Amino acid sequence: MSVMGALLRREMALGWGRGGGPLPALAFYAAITVLLPLAGGSDTDKLAAVAPGVAWMALALASLLSLERLFERDFEDGGLDLLMTGPLPLELICAVKCLAQWITTGVPLALAAPVAAIMLGAPISLSPLVFVCALAGALAFAFVGGIGAALAIGARRGGLLVAAIVLPLFAPPVIFGGAALYASQLGSGGASGLLLLLGWTAAAVALAPLAMAAACRNAVG
Amino acid sequence: MITALQIEGLSIRRGERTLFRNLAIRLEAGAALALTGANGSGKTSLLRAIAGLLPPAAGEIRFEGPADRDAARHDDLHLLGHADGLKGGQTAGEELRFQAAWLGGGERFVGDAIARLALEPLLDLEVRRLSAGQRRRLALARLITAPRSLWLLDEPMAPLDTARRALLADMMTEHLATGGLIIAAVHDPLPVAALTLEIGA
16 A cells, blocks of 8 residues: 555656646646637627536546656656566556546646636536536546557657547547536536446546556557 | 576567577576677567566566566566666655655665665755766665565666776675575676676577
8 A cells, every 4th residue: 555655646746747737737728718708709698608518628628738748758767667567566557647647637627627617607506516527527537548648658749649549538528527517507407417427437447547557568568 | 585587488579570589597596697798689678578578479487486477576576777767857865765665665775775875965856967877876776775586687887986886796796695686788797706698699
């Protein structure tokens, strides 16, 4: 357990240090939120209608930003070798890395999500649901995104590859979360969408580490 | 404790190229093996195959002592090469403690490592500010902070100054005396009594 704690602490420290930690993702998120009304017109009713969905979709895109380097630097500097000669199975190592990614980038984005939704004119009563969706969604994005990052190890222009691999896998949680928010906005309750989102997140947390570990082994060998 | 390493019929391929085939080694506790050979002959690949990072094309690698191969690779060997896994943005002290925690050493060994490798003045520096030799000393600390039987070393002497080479020689002698095993890829002779194997001959 203390070994896992040591790895998590180090990964979080590296996550905060890696290119400014959550700041680039947050800045990107803020940029989308600010630019949308400028591009889409200032009709407040129209904006309020799309606000939760946009806040949610922008979160998915912002999550993508910091994923590229999740494994790449460890591969280049021998960090993966060091981790693979340690006591934990590679699957668990990958899970811990994604968890650290979620804590350092996903959680700050989830905190920003209700603010972004309100700025765009969504009702304040929707904020708790936006936050919960963002928190769970960001966890799924971190784990699913990790698959892309692991598959892109050693590739030039890895970021492009990560986006191409990961975007289809981001679609289901975006749909479920968006449905939850839309249904709740219409007053019919967002429970079913939220449950589907949580289910997808659980599946991602359980299965993605297997794929990441396989991709890492392949890259190292 | 790994008591012996047995390699039979080992072949390693990188892409289309076969680096070597049908390699056989037996190394007992307390013995060192120096791997020599031209650049690109496969010394590093052999070390990585023993550590389980590189799947061999054919042949078998067996560890005698631990319950199974995974136990040996996850708990009882060190692999140390040019890519040492140290992070430029972390301080030397943070990295030293992480190596100890991760590889199964303890806080009590950290003090030993700091004293023997004279790491005290480096502890608060970021790893990216260290010279190549200082950085190697920090990486070598894992040999002391986490006692493991089999040392797989890739050019361990290269960036070290004369005094530190003597120190590493002492560390190796002690490790062998306590029943450890060492396999090192080298261009200069190892400073301890060692068998020699030329790869790609």
